[in-house]
Amino acid sequence: MTPDVILREVGLRDGLQLVTGDLPTGRKIDWIRREAALGVREIEVTSFVPASAFPIFADARAVVAAAHQIPDLLVSVLTPNLKGAAFAMDAGVAKINYVVSASEAHSMANVRRSTAEAIEDFARIVRLRQERGLSDQVQLSCGVATAFGCTIQGVVEEGVALDVARRLIDIGADEVMLADTVGYADPTQVERMFDTALQALGDFPLAAHFHDTRGLGLANIAAAARVGIRRFDASLGGLGGCPHAPGATGNVDFEDAAFLLETMGLSTGLDLEGLIALRKDAQAWLPEERFVGALARSGLPKTFVRAPRTRLQHS
């Protein structure tokens, strides 16, 4: 039975990159194992970045190795550049995530490269995959950051964001994600952009990454799901944000997103009560972090009915 929607956990990467404390490797592995047991099918487990800059990811290889022991879990990692991607391929990672900012200003602030240079780096990663003969083993996913606007530059033309997506696909991306890195997206814009993208790209796997910075995270997921998007990022307790986007705190809360999608008749395959219990433990592990989200406080409605699971894989 395949769920209608893939809700991908990014808390172990997008969440942890901003925490002030530490999370021991064993806790991370526990988090991953328990989420997989609760029905999570894809987890971005870590980031392949210099440990000097992000000591919390110094255990990336150990985390990946442990995650690879879990059956039926798609293990993905974030890599900011070719070097990180090479390490990820060495580690046998099945899915590598990379990010290109549609906003030139954000791209320079975030990775000190222009958008075009970042795209060129992605092309190098695709070539590396080919040189290593891994084109059938390693999926490459690429996010289009600041696709809905930028705190530095302001407006990002929708045509520019969609053009970046198209170029990434032409280069060899297996999945493209439109990301509201700074929490500027609204439901009207989300519906319009994803509708345009789906019409232009057809069956190509498109994903959405929203932040709840201005309270519209769930409304944006609803809008994207409405036009046919079936892949979403979220993080347990809404951990995380973007260090280079001021005020952009907060991924969409994982449990709340799963609840919303189920109410839309889209099965997630997730054990919501189990996720709420895990979230409470994670909150104890990271006592200095702000956990957001409503379901953990209020519980499921008495009237809640899970969406039926289908046998067909939707786009």
Place this chain on the structure above:
Amino acid sequence: MTPDVILREVGLRDGLQLVTGDLPTGRKIDWIRREAALGVREIEVTSFVPASAFPIFADARAVVAAAHQIPDLLVSVLTPNLKGAAFAMDAGVAKINYVVSASEAHSMANVRRSTAEAIEDFARIVRLRQERGLSDQVQLSCGVATAFGCTIQGVVEEGVALDVARRLIDIGADEVMLADTVGYADPTQVERMFDTALQALGDFPLAAHFHDTRGLGLANIAAAARVGIRRFDASLGGLGGCPHAPGATGNVDFEDAAFLLETMGLSTGLDLEGLIALRKDAQAWLPEERFVGALARSGLPKTFVRAPRTRLQHS
């Protein structure tokens, strides 16, 4: 110039009924005056209830009298019964709000009357208005509480909630509001119910009252606005809830709701920055209360464009 959407402030009633501290009459009047100056066109300024049960509303007449001095403001009050409605008519209130629970169990817990008895009481209020010759001066609005489900009873059949709405209109309501008293509504249900209601009731003024208990308050407003609803309740900072609905804390945050509606191209006529400033003051006045909402923390996006104001009044 008429805004597309009426966002009604209910914090001074639905919000204050649950606060642990007090708010002096002068502060309430200040809140009302400042909101009116920021473009708010309708405020539920108080509740005509026994002061013994709700001492915070003991100043109801003084608040109403001061609110009546403000030009272009529609002053409304909540009344739980005929007696309260008579007091409100004595005070010259132009709009009286009343509530009937679609859930029998909630109706008994909340006002110790069956749904049918509560409807009968509304009929008495309509007759009183007629006897006093006020049918052209006083609007009667009626909320259908627990229209989307009930924490006590569970499911509330959609047909039952819509039938209650129909009976209230037949009796003489000038406006009917479907209210998610306990925060059970989801966007799919909201769209379906309001779509059905609008088809059945045509041009009749339908309003929506959502709580953000499970994080879906804004997604629900978006869903209702999408099918044509143009009247919404919200409260500054999301103050309030329902004392008889466990866990049902939190109206939808006023500023966030206004922001969302503007992004949908629906003008609210509101000064969003001014509302955020007022909210900060209100938070200082009520230091023990939990203020929610995202915009006050994050600010408006750089890319924000106000919806153009139209000259036509929408439904």
